[in-house]
Amino acid sequence: MSKLSEDQSNEIEEARSNVSSTLRAVSPGMEEILYRSMPVLDHGFVRVVDYMGNDGAVVQAARVSYGQGTRQVSEDRALIHYLLRHWHTTPFEMAEIKLHVKMPIFVARQWIRHRMASVNEYSARYSVLDREFYIPRPEHLAAQSTSNKQGRGEVVGPQEADRVLRLLVEDAERNYDHYLEMLNSKEDGTRVDDARTGLARELARMNLSLNYYTQWYWKTDLHNLMNFLRLRADLHAQYEIRVYAETILDVMKRWVPITHEAFVEHRLEAATFSGEALKALRRLLAGEKLEQSDTRMPKREWEEFRAKLGIA
Template sequence: MKDHAVTDPISEAIAQSRATPRQTLRATVPAMEDRLYTIHPVLDHGFVRAVDYMGDDSAIVQAARVSYGAGTKKARDDAGLIRYLMRHWHSTPFEMCELKLHVKLPVFVARQWIRHRTANVNEYSARYSILDREFYIPAEDHLAAQSTTNNQGRGQVLEGEEAARVLEILRHDSMRAYDSYEAMLSQDGQQGLARELARMNLPANIYTQWYWKVDLHNLFHFLRLRADAHAQYEIRAYADVICEMVKDWVPAAYAAFEDYRMNGAHLSGKGLDCLRRMLKGEQVSQEGSGMSAGEWREFQALISG
């Protein structure tokens, strides 16, 4: 059974925050106001919740018009200007919006996530506090073998006895490690090991929590990589939930991001040259393209869909 409970006293603070709305003069987005402090479950014990946000689509437009001048407003509507900014990689106006999230996630997912070094992060400290006995155990349909063609990917889903064997190992080792963690911390008739040392015995599938604050430009970069179909499933599950939040928060910006970044494509100079030649009716081969075999395969996959 899935458990996405938030540890007290945090849950009490969440309930209190949602029960006491405040007036403000700053820009607000009704759909994001509804999402504030709301738990969105991810995986078996994880979640994402929006803690705060700053700005909206109009903040992006306002920042751009400061740069380009008031005359811009007559030439384009807001959505059109946002699309122009996205299309031409003008990223600074998107940095005017920020989002702060509270995330509960497995440690191995956190280590992937933290590679995005353009955010502010404050993580739950196992030096001062004792971690909960909560571990990520994959659902059977996400328990896959190593890919034979991609060192970073998954192959076929494990089935039957092999799946059961792996799940039993994961559950058993997680619980045994936590039992040892508790035993080392115990002060029953002994001093007990320091928390900062005892934590090193815990597996990478134990859950941690953090606050993560990022501007919209860098959030889009995170989502472009982590909400992609090729991303690892576990971090993609979080990215998919955040995508839905961002869609509510800045709908015009998200639509432009989805069109140009998620569903768009980037061609090299050689690729563009080949495409132009093909449109003229020329037959183009890898040998005549100037591309490596790998580049040619990717180019062919791109233009063939």
Template sequence: MVKIQSDVTVELVKHSASDSDVLWAARVSTAGEQSLEEVHKDPQRSKGLINFLMRDRHGSPFEHNSMTFFISAPIFVFREFHRHRVWSYNEESGRYRELQPVFYVPGKDRKLIQEGRPGKYEFADGTDEQHALVERAMTESYRQSYAAYQEMLEAGIAREVARAVLPVGLFSSMYATCNARALMHFLSLRTKDDRATVPSFPQREIEMVAEKMEAYWAELMPLTHEAFNGNGRIAP
């Protein structure tokens, strides 16, 4: 039985990340071993330093932290994700397990009509008829491809061969680990935000993942997140 989903899953499973990580990393350049005193200090007292580092793009102090996310999303989202290289990824394998019939169909709020030229795309709402067409065409295609996949598995065909018939709308899952600097670069490209100095035109589905990741990060490092937004959402 094919299962249809229109949302993605993002869970923060592990982290070592706080605003104070930025401070002691930055202050070692002038304070040496005395910078250890910053590890347990209230970062609110040094809010200005974080903003200075962000504004003047002193980026390395934002790398001394770690966040690991569990993500479940369509395969086409992961193909865009993997272009971000300062990350660690482990994705489920269609060679070693039978892939489950969970597929993506856009929800009613997903804009369907693409207008404009590359780099300046705008999207408009689809009609009820267009949404119905997308749902019907995708669902029928998913059912046919998964039936072919099952037929080959039942005939003894290796999983790594049979999976070739499955579309990129299939859901996959992975763990993704990054630091705040890498995440800011990801967010600068994969979200559309009025505060951004440099506009971005992300595909909506990867933006859905990015928004959920940003919400977790904003709780872990609120001062860094505030400085990111206050300085045009440009990664330092």
């Protein structure tokens, strides 16, 4: 489990002890968790550092109103569903969230591909990284999928798992030992050898492996957060980023419960059918029996089509 240092925990609780008055819109569900660390993977976390707006901010902007813009809950709910169903995006850009996230570097490399966000990352040019690296739990050590070139298949056997875990731990530890050695630094930050200055941090870091943890402040708006979640909370996303997305999906539910509900309904549980798929659908509804060869869909789309409809 991810452990914060005592200093870090104190910083967080001090931040939580500062209660202020504000005229701004507030999200009660977010106030409860603000600043607190939600553990993810073995050393990672997600912390909400700040937010702006709530469900009301979406309807307020959609209505370009002078006050809060909210009316009856049922009207607001219908509007939010309508906006999402019809792919309106700008009202959802009007609410903002800021997270502090700690994650393995290979997860950070996928995450950063979402460009519509602001990022401040902990700098390994400026500071020494901690001896913290990700080691999967045995049940997540999956073999290469045989059907999907970029996915996972079955979990590997216990013997193979042991071997993999041993290699991962040994290499990560050794690489860190040598990182410190190049820096001429002991674990506590003091020098090993006063005669050496040690290699520049920006160089020594290259010896660390991609499972080392990094951290950043990440800020985005609700629209772009949903784009992130749609891709990364999906079953095709790599497990190690999906658990972050799932944690953030829970945060979203606290923050903007109505938008969350509409997002699940119109994005996560929705499915898109191509022109050819729609033709096939109409024929099925008219009572025809269809094989792939009766349609113009390629094999893979045909299988996806059947999966969406729950046809065996």
